Amino acid sequence: DSGVTQTPKHLITATGQRVTLRCSPRSGDLSVYWYQQSLDQGLQFLIQYYNGEERAKGNILERFSAQQFPDLHSELNLSSLELGDSALYFCASSARDRQFFGPGTRLTVL
Amino acid sequence: GQQVMQIPQYQHVQEGEDFTTYCNSSTTLSNIQWYKQRPGGHPVFLIQLVKSGEVKKQKRLTFQFGEAKKNSSLHITATQTTDVGTYFCAGLRGGSNYKLTFGKGTLLTVNP
Numbered sequence: 001d002s003g004v005t006q007t008p009k010h011l012i013t014a015t016g017q018r019v020t021l022r023c024s025p026r027s028g029d030l031s032v033y034w035y036q037q038s039l040d041q042g043l044q045f046l047i048q049y050y051n052g053e054e055r056a057k058g059n060i061l062e063r064f065s066a067q068q069f070p071d072l073h074s075e076l077n078l079s080s081l082e083l084g085d086s087a088l089y090f091c092a093s094s095a096r097d098r099q100f101f102g103p104g105t106r107l108t109v110l
Numbered sequence: 111g112q113q114v115m116q117i118p119q120y121q122h123v124q125e126g127e128d129f130t131t132y133c134n135s136s137t138t139l140s141n142i143q144w145y146k147q148r149p150g151g152h153p154v155f156l157i158q159l160v161k162s163g164e165v166k167k168q169k170r171l172t173f174q175f176g177e178a179k180k181n182s183s184l185h186i187t188a189t190q191t192t193d194v195g196t197y198f199c200a201g202l203r204g205g206s207n208y209k210l211t212f213g214k215g216t217l218l219t220v221n222p
Contacts, residue, residue: 002154042212043198045209045210045211090152092153098158099145099155101145101152101154103151
């Protein structure tokens, strides 16, 4: 158990819909990272927040957005979902450069 | 942008054989990390290498960081079925951006 929690574990939805994935970092960690993992693309970095502020952006689509709240939990919002958005979404928090991953949310878009 | 290439993509071995995965970055790294993801699981941090030419061992696993800090390898001696999973390297560039760039990983399967 990494100490990072993610909800929900599984999400099944239809194309065009909007979903919100939630992540709570390890106690004391200020950074939250979001990753998308699909079979052919490996682990793709989406976005990083540090203490409520966006710090780095990766390959995040305009249809996706994220935020980190004062209590340090983070939400990743995915809208106008497409079939290709089906993937595992991981959240991670970090301490001293190393990252601790949550169990992930498996998103299936039908 | 920074790229981290990892080979091979897949490796199947007989239990007891050795295994090596290689990682190459297009840019010099401040450090490199290795993660293991078991089937159905999430990536778990294994180790971090910081110094040029650094070699670290964890039981049967040996990690190396190249002299130019652009390449790395993970070698497993005498694989066991518990070694099954995907091994990712992840490079961190220096500076204020703490974005890790992950390789695509090597999936190791072990035949008992």
